[in-house]
Amino acid sequence: MGELTREVIRSAPKVLLHDHLDGGLRPATIVELAAEAGHALPAGDAEALGQWFTDAADSGSLERYLETFQHTVAVMQTAENLQRVAREAVEDLAADGVVYAEIRYAPEQHLEGGLTLEEVVNAVQAGFDEGEALVADSGRTIVVRQLLTAMRHQANSRQIAELAVAHRDTGAVGFDIAGAEAGYPPTRHLDAFEYLQRENAHFTIHAGEAFGLPSIWEALQWCGADRLGHGVRIVDDITIDLDGSARLGRLAAYVRDKRIPLELCPHSNIQTGAAASIAEHPIGLLTKLRFRVTVNTDNRLMSGTSMTHELAALVDAFGWGLDDLQWVTVNAMKSAFLGFEHRLQIINEVIKPGYAALRG
Structure with a gap:
């Protein structure tokens, strides 16, 4: 196998766990829909x-x-x-080589036109179904599921958690909370998380992005998160000694020991100030230390990114090869909220054969 070009990376199977529906629209679609809605945009x-x-x-x-x-x-x-937005997201991800994605959004942010929460979830699911069918018609496969998000500065998390459970068999595989971390700890939503645990439901929590270790600790040890949305600040609990060896604090060791998935979003972290550059991004260290690292886009529009763009940057910065790309892809698929047998099927029938074909 020769050089890892962007085309090779694009053709590799990818898994995406942290992608916001409202952060991935096509600019042309926004222009068209804004004109219809009478919404003024900052550019024409x-x-x-x-x-x-x-x-x-x-x-x-x-x-x-x-x-x-x-x-x-x-x-x-x-x-x-x-x-439409949901359908286009599926098409765009499939064109980028994504074979499985969990796309998150906050249903409560889409009620201004008179829709109910149920209608919002159903509309997004119809778009995902339509997108999957169009991708299948083109000879590729992609599986897309919903993560329903509550906003951490609002008080609707229990209602959204119940919505996620109600739709668990019709496309919504989990729950999330998002929004500014500072001043809005995840423990404000303990009722929702305890409800989800009683219902044997999956959830991830945005933690350790703009805020540090206390946010990660609360998300795991108080709220019981299955995965950490970002989680990049876990590096604050790792000390590098003069000889280059790493010492893990209690929380970092717990996260690694328990194989808690980190939904890392490199380019987004640079934009929000959580990392100075890709070369200095903690993903390099966390990968070396064999944390459960996954690579994600967060908001493709705002970060001008894609899974190919994220992975190509890591190839350039850290010298990653196909084995590394397969490792983070399998990590992500193992960490998905999809059922176990379906996860295994995608790993064994899509991801591994896809990488084997690229090795030639």
């Missing part, structure tokens, strides 16, 4: 708008980054628009 054409999103998100502040979402959420207030 698709190319300029795409650049505006990336520039606005590049500020180094998580709060500023989150402001960009008002323009995407504004055009996602009808069932028809939600279905």
